[in-house]
Amino acid sequence: MGFDRLIEKIKETRNPSVVGLDPKLEYVPEFLIRRFQQEDGCSLKTASRAIYEFNKMIIDEICDIVPAIKPQAAYYEMYGYHGVKALERTIRYAKLKGMFVITDGKRNDIGATMEAYTAAHLGTVMVGENELEPFGADALTVNGYLGSDGINPLLGACKERDKGIFVLVKTSNPSSGELQDQLMDGEPLYAKMGDLCEKWGADTIGKYGYSAVGAVVGATYPEQLKELRERLPHTFFLVPGYGAQGGGAEGVAAAFDENGLGGIVNSSRAIMCAYKKEGCDERDFAKAARREAIRMRDDITAHINLG
């Protein structure tokens, strides 16, 4: 309950970071693409197979030192249903290797439709007498613009299946303030959304004091990160924007409580493309990803007090 499983993985690895697997084909080394092109040509199936192999090799290299992965749904949908198959395979493989999986889908809709998204990403569906798990992630990012109706079906999965959600509160992009910073009754929209996270999560608080309803708060806004950490004591933070988007480790430290818990920091491109930055042989991409994951872990843990 309440991200306990994720927190235990973080304590075990002493690493509050998550690797974003957003595998644009241009990030995937040529040798992998060529391998599948020989069989399936320049097709979406080739893209899907190359992406999965890329992810799998990274997971093999990082699963002992990184607690979680965060595949971004957009980069799989980009290759049609074949791409979505790579998402499904990636989730299963990461779970097999003991990692916690956060599907970054930012899904949102009215209640009946959110039941379908919940079943898809965090639950099961029935086909005849068979109960099947379509994607099987541990947590899903969601958008709360529709209010409680769109969140309630997810809370069922949080309670009954020990899953979690991360609601967009203050996003990392430059224009996030256009709406999120605007005042409602004297307080910014992001603070209202944050308060709703505390409310939605109230029945799902786990043994570390955090609920199953987390919040997405960007590393690129360290002041809001600090303000929200104080305001939302039971809300676990998923923090994008470290590294490539410009957020630094000192700022990110504000996401954590006095025990070094309460948040997990994401890095995607810097890890996936570490081999390009290093300039090493592309066949060494997964080891370069591991080196960058270690560098990131050490950078973040140097700024927080992890138990």
Added chain:
Amino acid sequence: MGFDRLIEKIKETRNPSVVGLDPKLEYVPEFLIRRFQQEDGCSLKTASRAIYEFNKMIIDEICDIVPAIKPQAAYYEMYGYHGVKALERTIRYAKLKGMFVITDGKRNDIGATMEAYTAAHLGTVMVGENELEPFGADALTVNGYLGSDGINPLLGACKERDKGIFVLVKTSNPSSGELQDQLMDGEPLYAKMGDLCEKWGADTIGKYGYSAVGAVVGATYPEQLKELRERLPHTFFLVPGYGAQGGGAEGVAAAFDENGLGGIVNSSRAIMCAYKKEGCDERDFAKAARREAIRMRDDITAHINLG
């Protein structure tokens, strides 16, 4: 440009309605499920094949009288990548039959990721030397909580590929007011989001005066529908909530301008499950869908002045 293609289909069919294809397996007649179960058992593949056949038979019956379909992504994701294959096949088939396709995905993310969603749903991707179209819809529903960064990549597809988007403004669900009705500088959030739609769409206005940036405004809030129609003269409305969710034709009429244009009204379950309500033979489900689509068309057009 600017929903001209959709508006011309509406004028041609004299029908400003769209059929939502949200095919939960429990909506699909038993005889179709059994047909595929014989080959693939109680699997996600069976679900996908049955759903596609269900959609295809409905499309065959309505494509001459209904301008558009709106598949809801959640009900396909619910059956894993096999389900997403049914979405892809449904979109291609509807387009082959001349229908306008709105993928209801309510996607949203930071700019770089929205480029991926844009390529997925409204654009193309490169694999080697091949340019491929993953889903190929005509329009996509999106959520604007992240501000302009998350919308800009979509505007490229609107301009270069004659596509459209619908931004969530005032949604049809009971809790939509929790955030959307709250005041910012004396005006509700939904009005601010609506104003952004006018701004985002300014460069994409077509010959009927509507831009390629539409808005989702629920039939369940007829007063806001009327207020927003006056406030947003260049914004085309996608109106969910008619029928099953409780919105009536008189209220829905407020979505339209003096020429009977400016909006399209969605119905999903009432059409897909018309055979259940009628109590006819389940093998007659597609003809029952057609009868309900005609009833809906006549109900709506009786309340508006369609040219």
